[in-house]
Structure formats: structure tokens, C-alpha cells
Amino acid sequence: MTVAGGVRGLDNGGVVVQAVALTIAAMSAAVRARGRRTGRNGESNRNGAAGMSRGEPLPAVERALYVVATPIGNLRDITLRALDVLRQVDVIAAEDTRVTAVLLAQHGIRARLLSVNAHNERRRADEIVALLERGSRVALVSDAGTPGVSDPGALLVRAVAAAGHAVIPVPGPSAAIAAISAAGLSAKHWLFYGFLPTTATARRTALDELARLPFALVFYEAPHRVREAVLAMADQLGDAREVVIARELTKRFETIHRTRLGETIAWIDADRDRERGEFVLVVEAPPSPDKPAVDDSHDATLALLMEELPLTRAVRLAAALTGAPRKRLYERALALKSKKDA
């Protein structure tokens, strides 16, 4: 499956929007009439039967650190609540103030910006705790997506919580969740790994540990490393394992493509543009042990190759010929050998 296209059309049609707005207004009035308690985040009742928010603007932004998710490409992917918070806080702590300034300008928001990045997060954490102590309201944003997800933020959040101040998430876009939502995963469970180590040895060790887990795996990768990353994945996780390449999500050249790890390089090489942009790689879970990846049909190929070649070379050739994971073929080869030797 490959999806490539322009920026999504977001025109909902005035009539429909008006009808929905009226319905929401009527629902809100009904909820108010029932006299439900309004919670901190504008929700009707956090523990109420429905547990639903009224979706109204915040009554007031209180003294707290708001962790606000921002778009991962399409600037319209920002929630109404995120805009409420960014409009009202006293300070916005941003990974790169220039990037955030563009987003704020798009929505006509003026704010005091403070840079918080991997290099100054510890020092800034003290300054932000001091701001909260003086009664300020602070928002934290990263360049794209959700702060703290492969982005700075965790250290600041811990410092603020340890100082006894509220930390309030304002959820929204994240590349990992967007990729998973469009990947059509077969696996029930997935593990978010983020970026693999950049050195070959450390990457191999990390992948070796992951290979044993019965989960789908979600990786972030930079364009200049995507080639070596998928080669290492094919090697350690098996050529036959399926992967969904989610590239440039929510942007003009958004691409979502399902293939096998062993076929990824050929797919990239077919169009050099496929190596550009931002990537999420979602690798399907390995087959469950009761569903072996290598059926007996590969035994004939293996047996033939093992007549002529040493075991490891026979396995390597069989993997290239069949696309089956090398590890599994190796296990079958050992089984065939011990049967023969018996």
C-alpha cells in the first residue's frame, strides 16, 4: 500500500460545522443544567459516568506546567485546547524558539518564549520551577509532536513535579501514533523504541535484544541513517519480517508503504526521493512460535545446498533464494543435519 499525495483537505463545510457547533452548545447547556462539577481541564467530571470533556475552552489556565503537543508537519494539526493553553500561558518553553514562533504566528499568538533544549534543560528546569513558584503559567512544546517522546522534556517534567507543581498534558500529534494508526498492524502489542544507536555494534546489540520480543517495534530514523538501519534490521530481525515505512506523515509527500525488511532497500532504490524526509519504521511482530516462519518446503532447498556447501553458506544462500529469516533457516539446517547424522 502506498499513499502519496498533497496536503489533506480540511474543509468540513460550513453547514455541517454549524450543525455540530449547535449540537455541542446544546449538550454543554444540558450538562451545565445538571450542575456537574467543572474540573481543572474544563472537563465535566473526570470520574463521571461518561467521563467526557465538554470540549470548551479552559475556564482559566492555572499555575502549572502544560506539556503541549504540536503538529508533526501539517500546521493545522493542533488541538483547540493546545491553542487555548498557548494563548493564555505567561511563558512558552520551546525546543527551538524559531520553529515555535512560526507555529504561533500562524495562529496569531504572541508569547514570551524561552528555549529549552537537550543542552540547557537542567538549568532551565530550575528557572521554570522558580517561575512557577512566582505564580506563572508555563507551557512546554518541542519542535514537532509530543514533548518527551524522543524530544527534551522529561527532565523538566520531573523537576516541576518534584517541586510540587502540577504537570498537565495537552495531548495531540506524535509521529509514532500517527504511523501506528495507519500501519494496520497485525500485532496486538507494540513497543516504541525511538532512535536506534548510531554505531553499528551498539545497533546490532539493541536489535538482537529486540528480535526476541513478541511485539511490533516502532522506530524513529533520520533520513541519512535509514538505509543502514533497515539493513541492520533485516540482518538481526530477519529478511521476511514485514515493515511499514511511514515517511513525511501529514506532509505533501506522505508515503505509507508495507514491504518486507529484505525488500526495503530495493524499494528505496527504485526512487531516490524515498530516502528523503522523516521516517517512522514499524516492524511487524515475529510470527508466533505455533506458526513457524519456515515451512517444510524450504527444507528441500536447504538440503540441496547443504550437499554442496558448508552449513552457514547454505543457510545464507537459502535465505537469499527464499526470503525466509536466516535465523529460522539456520535452525532448520541444524535439524536437518542432526537428522542426517543420526
Ligand code: SAM
Ligand atoms: N516528539 C516527536 C513525536 O512526538 O513524534 C518526535 C521527535 S523526534 C526528535 C523526530 C523524529 O520523529 C524524526 O526523526 C522522525 O523519525 C519522527 N517524525 C517526526 N515527524 C515525522 C513525520 N512527519 N513523519 C514521519 N516521521 C516523523
